[in-house]
Structure formats: structure tokens, C-alpha cells
Amino acid sequence: MITKPIYLDHQATTPLDERVLEAMLPYLTSQYGNPSSPHAYGRVAARAVRTARRHVVDLVGAKNELEIVFTSGATEANHLAIVGAALAARPSGGHIITTAIEHKAVLAACRRLVEHHGYTLTRVGVDRHGRVHPADIAAALAPNTVLVSVMHANNEIGTLQRLAAIAEITAPRGILLHTDAAQSAGYGLLDVAGLGVDLASLSAHKLHGPKGIGALYLRGGIGITAQQTGGGQERGLRAGTPNVPAIVGFGAAARLITSDAVPPPRRLRFLRDRLQNGLLAAIPGTSVNGHPHRRLPGNLSLTLPGIEAVELLDRVPDIAASTGSACNTGSGEPSHVLTAIGLTRAQARATLRLSLGRTTTDNDIVQTIDLVTRAAHSNIHCSSPTEPPDPPQGRLCGNPIAR
Ligand SMILES: Cc1ncc(COP(=O)(O)O)c(C=O)c1O
Incomplete structure (x- = not known):
């Protein structure tokens, strides 16, 4: 539990x-x-x-x-x-x-x-x-x-x-x-x-x-x-x-x-790769954002196939993470970072950021793979990630999502 x-x-x-x-x-x-x-x-x-x-x-x-x-x-x-x-x-x-x-x-x-x-x-x-x-x-x-x-x-x-x-x-x-x-x-x-x-x-x-x-x-x-x-x-x-x-x-x-009194980054990288590989295998169509190797060891930004990241996180209160498109202004605009790397608005909405740290355990990774996979398979869909940009009324942080 x-x-x-x-x-x-x-x-x-x-x-x-x-x-x-x-x-x-x-x-x-x-x-x-x-x-x-x-x-x-x-x-x-x-x-x-x-x-x-x-x-x-x-x-x-x-x-x-x-x-x-x-x-x-x-x-x-x-x-x-x-x-x-x-x-x-x-x-x-x-x-x-x-x-x-x-x-x-x-x-x-x-x-x-x-x-x-x-x-x-x-x-x-x-x-x-x-x-x-x-x-x-x-x-x-x-x-x-x-x-x-x-x-x-x-x-x-x-x-x-x-x-x-x-x-x-x-x-x-x-x-x-x-x-x-x-x-x-x-x-x-x-x-x-x-x-x-x-x-x-x-x-x-x-x-x-x-x-x-x-x-x-x-x-x-x-x-x-x-x-x-x-x-x-x-x-x-x-x-x-x-x-x-x-x-x-x-x-x-x-x-x-x-003074090396903290776990080395390679431990984080190992856990992050486990989480990444587990979710890529369990949720077909998922892709990883950021550089494949030249990126922070604890960072995992995932674009899920047509799944609203905000709603997915709402459904798994046992995980405290962030949507890749989290906007801190409430403007409803998609993340400028995700659009700068070429994601559509829908893809930005389907992006989840899981960031690991010193206190992350093996068990956290196992549980997260299980919880995210189950939520992703429970039919939370947004518009197709390949479709052209949405009109700007879509909600990216905070309020209920127009499906
Ligand atoms: C890249 C980057 N720059 C600046 C900041 C702002 O840092 P602070 O909360 O210390 O003002 C953050 C934190 O959100 C950050 O991630």
C-alpha cells in the first residue's frame, strides 16, 4: 500500500x-x-x-x-x-x-x-x-x-x-x-x-x-x-x-x-532508464523527449499516445509529477519548450514529466510503471497527437479538460 x-x-x-x-x-x-x-x-x-x-x-x-x-x-x-x-x-x-x-x-x-x-x-x-x-x-x-x-x-x-x-x-x-x-x-x-x-x-x-x-x-x-x-x-x-x-x-x-555524500548520478540514470524502458514497453506509441544521452540523469519527459497528461495525473494521485506542458501562468498556452522541439499542441498536452531524485527507490519505479500503465490504458484520450495545432481554448493546467 x-x-x-x-x-x-x-x-x-x-x-x-x-x-x-x-x-x-x-x-x-x-x-x-x-x-x-x-x-x-x-x-x-x-x-x-x-x-x-x-x-x-x-x-x-x-x-x-x-x-x-x-x-x-x-x-x-x-x-x-x-x-x-x-x-x-x-x-x-x-x-x-x-x-x-x-x-x-x-x-x-x-x-x-x-x-x-x-x-x-x-x-x-x-x-x-x-x-x-x-x-x-x-x-x-x-x-x-x-x-x-x-x-x-x-x-x-x-x-x-x-x-x-x-x-x-x-x-x-x-x-x-x-x-x-x-x-x-x-x-x-x-x-x-x-x-x-x-x-x-x-x-x-x-x-x-x-x-x-x-x-x-x-x-x-x-x-x-x-x-x-x-x-x-x-x-x-x-x-x-x-x-x-x-x-x-x-x-x-x-x-x-x-564531498560525494550523496548517491552518484549513475544510480539515478539507472532508475530513470528502468522507468523509461518499462513505460515505453507497456504503453506502445509513447516517445521520449530530450536528448537520448546528453540530458539530466533524473529527467524523463514522455509524450503518451493521445492521452491527456493532466487527466492521467488526476487519476493517479499516488504519483506527484508534472505535465510537460505545465504552465505556471494559467495562460492555457502549451509549453514553449515542447513546441520549440516540434511537438504539436496536442502532443504537448499529452506530455508527462517524471523527474527522479536522491530519494527515489526501486520500489517507486516499479509502482510508477504499474500505476501510469493502468491509467494510460483506461481510455483518457485527447485529440490525435499528429493532428494540426488546436485552437487556443485547450486547458493545459488547472481546470477540467474539454475532451
Ligand atoms: C531552469 C530554471 N531556471 C530558473 C528557475 C527559478 O529558480 P528559483 O525558484 O530559485 O527562482 C527554475 C525553477 O523553476 C528553473 O528550473
Whole structure:
């Protein structure tokens, strides 16, 4: 019997590791000092923040602590990186490049530059596996390009990008390369030096740390314009009293990864492949989205044959997962990621994202194959996945589906 739903939504957020909670607790209780205060309490807090920053440095392969700016998460880090770096390089009228499959925080930051600062924007497309071709980035360059932003790993289909090859194009031209690494850092996949990125956005809650904390990696020597001012914290790049318990938690979560105190990604890959193979065999006509090999080990995005993913999940409350087309705005639009890789609206509606994590067990996989298969065979049909795009009244998240 299943006592609580099987959690397969680790790309949305991860459970807080108990060791992280333990590290945080003193800073939520007895060690409440403000790290800017010049007394014993303040010094204890400042030391804890310094240690955490060191752990984040190690996680991403930065050179030193000056290259890490704590933020409230990857959303804020994306805005600080994109708007801050572009405006510092060229206060108005430059050109930026991003991709068609970025997180909405990146797209919104780019839009801000276009709408409020006279920038032009090129959104480069991807292939059917969700990969950006470096040659397409090269072709999109303009004489006034100041910044290229390409996510490291996609949050829906898990595809990893060839950042090192893109850096070979941007670096010699003095163009900054930013990456949204919210999804990849938890696997120890982000090595900023090896990949040649200048700025990278991180989020603690994607790697078993607390919510509401993240960071921007900012290569030494790069100037950015602060987006939140009014205090000298984070060297003037992000004003506001630091969230000490959350920063300590982020540091502890990073340290667990760099000290190999967590299961290796190959275990996740093994479980994911078992789940993938089990469902492909049990539900004929199902296809896998994302790159076959170059994708996050815990990601499984499946398009089911003519089956409404939202309704399927409604029928299996014992699984906590997400529809591939989940929209967080309630706009009813299909996922821009799934349409960018060539899926029709109906296929996007039939897409399920199962994302595994550290706590996923063999038994979770066996049960999920059984539950999803039974639900899929219980006749939940949407319009044929091969038919042309639907009119936009279809419901993709939240409300009952018009069948
Ligand atoms: C790729 C990506 N970027 C950014 C974010 C936003 O991160 P945060 O929740 O820390 O603001 C997420 C999380 O949903 C994400 O998956």
C-alpha cells in the first residue's frame, strides 16, 4: 500500500536534506546575528556566510568567494545577470541572444532589456532534441552583441547544452556568456572554468537545499549593474540583509555534493532508464523527449499516445509529477519548450514529466510503471497527437479538460 504519493517532481523542487536542516537550525534559533554587525553575534553569522560561500565556490569551480553573489534564487540571479551585465556593458541599444527554450525568468529579463532599454533580441531555435547548435549562435551575432544566455540543462526535457563550444564563439569576441544552471548544479555538472561561462545562475531548492536562496556566479573582473540597491551587502551587487539560515543551508547542500555524500548520478540514470524502458514497453506509441544521452540523469519527459497528461495525473494521485506542458501562468498556452522541439499542441498536452531524485527507490519505479500503465490504458484520450495545432481554448493546467 502506498502511504504517501511517490515524489517524481524533483525538477520542480527537491526535499530538504536532513543534514542541511541540521546545519541551518542554529541560525534559525540561537545564532540570529546580522553578519554586518560588529559584535560576537554578527561575527558568528558572518563566518557562517563565508563558509557557505566557500562551499558554493567549490560546487561550481569558481576561483574565489568574490565570484559568488547570493540572491533569492535563480529567478533573481537570471535578472541580475542578464539585465545587470547587459546594462553595464552598454547602457542602451545593444543586442542580446538567447534560446527558444529558456526558463521564463530568462525570457522576461531579456524582454525587459528590449522594452525598457532599447535592446534587440535574437531567440535561437533548437533541434528536436532541444539542443542549440553553436553555429546558430555564431550566425545570430551582431556587431553590438553584448551577451549570450543559454541554459545549461532544460527544466522540462533535461537536455544539456554544449556551453564550451558556445564559449569558443563568444569569448574571443568579448561577448559575455551567461547560463541558467538551476537544473544542472545539483549533479555537480557545472564547472564554470571548464565550460567557459562568465555568469551562472543557481538555486538551492533544486539541490536539496532550502527555497528562497540562490546565487549568481560572476567571473572576476566582470562589472554588472546592481538591480537591488540600498545597502552595501554582497559588495553592493545585491542589497538587503543576507538570509543567513538559507545561505548556510545552501552551503551545506553544496558541500554534500562536492564531498560525494550523496548517491552518484549513475544510480539515478539507472532508475530513470528502468522507468523509461518499462513505460515505453507497456504503453506502445509513447516517445521520449530530450536528448537520448546528453540530458539530466533524473529527467524523463514522455509524450503518451493521445492521452491527456493532466487527466492521467488526476487519476493517479499516488504519483506527484508534472505535465510537460505545465504552465505556471494559467495562460492555457502549451509549453514553449515542447513546441520549440516540434511537438504539436496536442502532443504537448499529452506530455508527462517524471523527474527522479536522491530519494527515489526501486520500489517507486516499479509502482510508477504499474500505476501510469493502468491509467494510460483506461481510455483518457485527447485529440490525435499528429493532428494540426488546436485552437487556443485547450486547458493545459488547472481546470477540467474539454475532451
Ligand atoms: C531552469 C530554471 N531556471 C530558473 C528557475 C527559478 O529558480 P528559483 O525558484 O530559485 O527562482 C527554475 C525553477 O523553476 C528553473 O528550473
